Amino acid sequence: MKTLKLLAVMVLVCTLSAFTITTEDKGYEVGDIATDFSLENIDGNMVSLSDYKDAKGFIVIFTCNTCPYAVAYEDRVEVLNKKYAAKGYPVIAIMPNNTNVKPGDNMEAMKARAKAKGFTFPYLMDKGQEVYPQYGATKTPHVYILEKTEKGNKVQYIGAIDDNYKDASLVKEKYAENALNALIEGRDVEVNKTRAIGCSIKV
Template sequence: MKLVLVAIVIAGVSAFTISKKQVREGYKVGDVATDFKLPNIDGKMVSLSNFKDAKGFIITFTCNTCPYAVAYEDRIEALNKKYASQGYPVIAIMPNNVEVKPGDSMDAMKARAQEKGFTFPYLMDTNQKIYPQYGATKTPHIYILEKTKGGNIVKYIGAIDDNYQDATKVKTKYVENAVDALLKGKDIEIKETKAIGCSIKV
């Protein structure tokens, strides 16, 4: 009986370790990101394939309840206003378990989007299947994709910039620099940074 219990405990620990490892790994720069189909705040299902004229995407895992995510809301909106017309729209995805964070429910997402005047899709990762594919661990966590004939290639992973506390004191705008480089057909100098934010709630 003791051996059975030990085996069960080991199996449980192993499963947890594998699960955490999968979340931590996710996509690397250069990987092809698979498409998804998630509910938007307007009630429609949204996929990357819906954006026929896009050159790529600024995928943002974010939420209503994380102070880091809230601090970046205006900057995320500014990114969409600057780059959507140039072919790189923002696609925001809320990855948290709403039972753990009721403040991230679809109704709360709708209210927040209306309050802030979001101009980008704000999707819910309803079954929490997409963020582990990407390897997102924080809110916010950014993935810049470039659309190619071979699929949507991951070109940048990490933070929006180097100062979440004060937008006026930002020295390096990682996302803007990356998208600007892609638009000019140049190589991205900084392809990966550490995402700063709240842990995604499972």
């Protein structure tokens, strides 16, 4: 009888452990409060969300140099920053890849790419690959729109920038912009989660 009880306890512990791991691995859902971070920018400074005292929220985008999907969206990310930073929602770009696997995403390459493209937003490196798993990001690009609230930075949208990575002129649904416009106007975000299209994050 004692053996059976011990076995039952062990099974329960294993089940709970598996559940805990799964819960942690899934990342944020819409409505969750995102934890702040401190990551190195291409200018050598450390950047945190808390640095932006006057921001109303953030457009956090996990992206990189080497993924063709991310490259296809670079200009659109710049447009987002120019359009919405002044309205209180700046872009915070984060490079999540393991640079041993993707040396084209190392800090020097990030600096060169940002200079060549004229990025007006911070381009941070998730050097220890600790931030992207918290968010649950799986692709480059992968977008998380946060809104500052009394409880913290609330996740209001997760997914793709829009519905056509190939051609900006053929976009029919601007998911990120629609979400941002709703937040700025005090409305609920109607489509708050879409499927991110891009390259898998390299670990």
